[in-house]
Amino acid sequence: MFGSILSGGVLRKALDRGLIEIKVHNLRDFAESKHKQVDDRPFGGGRGMVLKPEPIFRAVEKINRGEKIPVYLLSPQGRRFDDRLAKELARLSRVILVCGRYEGVDERVIESLADDEISIGDYVLTGGEPAAWVIVDAVSRFIPQVVGKADSVRQDSFFRGIFDHPHYTRPRNFRGLKVPEILFSGDHKRIEEWRARKALEKTWMKRPDLIDRKKLSPEDKKRFEEIKKERKQK
Numbered sequence: 001m002f003g004s005i006l007s008g009g010v011l012r013k014a015l016d017r018g019l020i021e022i023k024v025h026n027l028r029d030f031a032e033s034k035h036k037q038v039d040d041r042p043f044g045g046g047r048g049m050v051l052k053p054e055p056i057f058r059a060v061e062k063i064n065r066g067e068k069i070p071v072y073l074l075s076p077q078g079r080r081f082d083d084r085l086a087k088e089l090a091r092l093s094r095v096i097l098v099c100g101r102y103e104g105v106d107e108r109v110i111e112s113l114a115d116d117e118i119s120i121g122d123y124v125l126t127g128g129e130p131a132a133w134v135i136v137d138a139v140s141r142f143i144p145q146v147v148g149k150a151d152s153v154r155q156d157s158f159f160r161g162i163f164d165h166p167h168y169t170r171p172r173n174f175r176g177l178k179v180p181e182i183l184f185s186g187d188h189k190r191i192e193e194w195r196a197r198k199a200l201e202k203t204w205m206k207r208p209d210l211i212d213r214k215k216l217s218p219e220d221k222k223r224f225e226e227i228k229k230e231r232k233q234k
Ligand code: SAH
Pocket: 073, 074, 075, 076, 077, 098, 099, 100, 101, 102, 103, 104, 105, 118, 119, 120, 121, 122, 123, 124, 125, 126, 127, 128, 129, 131
């Protein structure tokens, strides 16, 4: 399931350059029975299968080798994954992500092995793998040099608490749809000011809650007041 994440794109380059390291472990390799069984029926009856505790404990203990590496269980019941948590995880030198399947994992994994549970959103996936992929991708962007220009991460949505500004490229006129004139002005100061305003405006239109949460700089406050006034006039 991790083939495609490792086969191309920015992460592949980061792996080749030794900036990040990803190791995928198969729980079956840590199963005790000769049938390599990793799941079993739930005690108390009911639907589905549950991942057994032993293979998960054994896998984590082997990877840890006595060192204490933070263990995160992917779960819809976990702390919601966002930009802040991505930055937090990027500061750690190693993390272990445990992917569940079926009805989930034996509760003792949550009680005694995992340091925390992480959810990528309020919906239920069939397995933790796509969630692990999302986390690996978003966290890797905060590892220095993984993304081309350090600047581009800083400009991206959420980094400053608001969205990125709009982007345009060639052609100048696409089916009558034109690129804003200011971007051809060559006046970098005015372009920066336009971008800063657009970023604020887009965030306000799409996610006003982000603006409410952010402590706006005096410049942004002024811009924001102007945007509100302009909108009212329209
Ligand atoms: N019965 C469980 C859901 C199990 S889904 C419940 O209702 O809480 C199977 C596995 O998919 C989970 O163990 C978890 O590892 C993964 N998963 C499902 N939804 C997820 C989400 N939103 N975020 C992260 N992992 C998720």
